[in-house]
Amino acid sequence: AIEVAKRLAQAYGVDLHPFPEFGTAHLLVGNYKIEFATTRRETYPHPGSYPQVEYASLKEDLLRRDFTINAMAVSVNPQGFGTLIDYFGGLRDLKDGIIRVLHPMSFIEDPVRILRALRFAGRFDFKLSKSTQKLLKQAVQAGMLQKAPKGRLYNELRLALREENLYAILRLYRKYNLLPHIIPGFKDTSELWEKLELLKEVISWHKVQFPQERIDYGWLVFLLLINSLPEEEGLRLLQDISAPSWVREAFSLTKRELQGLKRALSQAQKNSQVYRLLKGKPLAFLLLLMVEERQKVKTYLEKLRFVKVDVSKFKGLEGKALGEAIEKEKERLMDSL
Structure with missing residues (x-):
């Protein structure tokens, strides 16, 4: 694969990035990254680690994929060009809306697949096969998520936070009891999920009213999820997960000021009093505050700040x-x- 990529890079004058240890290469063509990979098998020295690579057949290469829907190939050879190669029923599962692992050790070898399976299920409104559900539950109960490299685990979580169907993914996280394994000290309460639904309404309102102000709303959801943590622990987790500085600032403000501001707003009788309380506060914090005090913060965002x-x-x-x-x-x- 690397040799083919080299020839194409020379022919078209594009940048080549080879990775000999994995038998892969990337070509950067404008805004696109095209990956070339030699068929290979992978073994994991320990759960969640990066794999050791050996060259292998196409079938063995596809067998190392995470799910059947990602284990299909299309021939690009002149003879048989466009032929679908589907050893594991991926096309059938794609049509039926099924997420299915390829072998029983899949979640043990790479626990990050637990989060990825639920992200895909939430994104596409797919279901996990019965066997995949069983294997996922067993892996979670065995504490496999704690054995995954934190960098890869948190990268997968950041991807979930960017998903349009984030709430569907969170419901799956809850169903399979993932959140206590991702967020140390997480408290699953009915009040939390009620507030998450209120935040969903706030986000929908803000998207419509102020499309030019859009932020990464998934981070607001995450801040609610970790709201029960002490400030120091929450900030440490946000640092570990590489949360942007505005997210960390909003978390600190929430821990230090939200409840007091909520009480002050409840006593504010005039718009000018509301304005003085909210002036200069970051947007992320104000949207979180709307979960607690909807109307007065809404008035500030819609009217008062523009006077x-x-x-x-x-x-x-x-x-x-x-x-x-x-x-x-x-x-x-x-x-x-």
Whole structure:
């Protein structure tokens, strides 16, 4: 495969990135990455480790895939071009909407496949085969997720957080009791899942009302999932999972200020009071706060933060006096809404 990739790179003048230890190479063509792989078998020195590679037949190569739907090939040889090669019934499972592992040791060899199976099931609304369900449960109960390299495990989790059907994936995580194995100290309560549903409504509202402000909403969901953790533990987990800085900031604010701000908002009688409480707070934090105090945060995001003052009314004022006059007029306008 590497030799073929070299020839194509030379012929088309594109960048080549070979990986001899795996018998693979990448060609970078514009915004696309094309992978070339020699057929091979893989053995895992211990669960979750990176594989050791030996060259093998096409059937053996396909056997090392995670699921039958990913274990199909198409011939590109002149003779038989376009012929589907499907040793394990992948096309049938694709049509039937089934996620099926290829052998009983699949989740033991690579526990990250546990999360990937549920991500695919949630994304495509597929079902796990009965045998795959049994094997997945056994692997979780045996603590295989704790044996997976944290980097690979958290990378798979980040992929799940970007999925459009994240909530379907989370329901599967809950069904198979994955979350306590991913989030140390995780507490599964009915209150948490009620708040997750409220957050889902908040996210849907924000997507429609402010499409230009879109953020990675999956991180908000994750922040709710870890909300029961002490601040120090939560920040350590967010660091381990390579969460962006704005996510860590929102988590800290949530732990330190959310409950107090919730109480203060409940006592606020005027729009200007709401504005003073929420002014300058990060959007991620405000969306999480909406789960607790919907209407007043909604008013702030929809109206109060956009109130403008005609500064020409304050000719002759400058510095601190001008700033105070503008704020006073802004609050007057807010309270008249």
